Amino acid sequence: MKKGLPLLIAVGVLLAALVATRLVGNRYLYFAGYVIFQYVVLATAWNILGGYTGYVNFGTAGFFALGAYTATVLILAFKAPLPVQIVAGGLVSAVLGLGIGYLTLRLRGVFFSIATLALALVLQTFVMNWEYVGGAKGVSIIRPAAFPPFASYVEFLFFVMAALAVVSAMAAWWIENSWVGRGLAAIRDNEEAAECMGVPTLRLKLLATVVSGCFMGVAGAPFPYYVTLVEPVSAFSLDYAVNSLAMPMIGGTTTWIGPIVGAILLSTAQQVATVTISSELNLLIVGIVLVAFVLLAPQGIVGLVQRLAGRRRA
DSSP: OOTHHHHHHHHHHHHHHHHHHHHOOOHHHHHHHHHHHHHHHHHHHHHHHHTTTOOOOOOHHHHHHHHHHHHHHHHHHHOOOHHHHHHHHHHHHHHHHHHHHHHHTTSOTHHHHHHHHHHHHHHHHHHHTOGGGTGGGOEEOOOOSOBTTBSSHHHHHHHHHHHHHHHHHHHHHHHHTSHHHHHHHHHHHOHHHHHHTTOOHHHHHHHHHHHHHHHHHHHHTTHHHHHSEEOHHHHTOHHHHHHHHHHHHHHOSSSSHHHHHHHHHHHHHHHHHHHHTOGGGHHHHHHHHHHHHHHHOTTHHHHHHHHHHHHHHO
């Protein structure tokens, strides 16, 4: 792919999102679009560690909720604006990623995955007993009425999440096409061999954990204004951990575009199912689609397209 093409795509997405806020009158579409872009950020963030490096992270909900509760504290204490909440949520989650990565990245396989899952459970237990943010019952957040030039704050949130999705995708593209991406791929393929060849494996894994955690926290920061009632059950929902893992696997884990394709297809299907059938079917849809792709297209949609294109050229 030409170097300038991802930038043109990013600008096009932002312009399309901005135009949509002027043309679309149905507010539900903004909420649905927000969720789709949110999962683009989460799937891309997960793939930086899980796809590029091969370390499967089950703690997505913990990093996401940490960003959400960082923003909640800033709202309650200082009434901080959304950009400050996003930066703070990303920084706090990045610091947590650095600390947890330093402690757990020496573990491999299922042991690392269990450690990240335990992290999310520990954070949830802590938040449920923190009265300042409402504990288990949650806390209500007043969403601003509007944010000029947008007609409503919901439109602004939709545009902000679209911008965050673009930033996360650009970061993943840069990582994949830089020496960092080549080092992470070497770790994924054979970590012992990579160490013997002089690849700084621990530093690269820490970098991947920090960047991945940062974007997960960034995705969670606008959450309080989106739901207006922040509670541990919704912030630490299992959906985030399952979807952020399934979407890259469905789209393809070895390229930056794979998580985006998987997130758009799967989250759109979930939004349609929520409106037409039932919201309880979301995880069932994820499970069925994931099993189908593991059996029929283990390299994901992007890998399948690349393989078919290679056969045609041959």
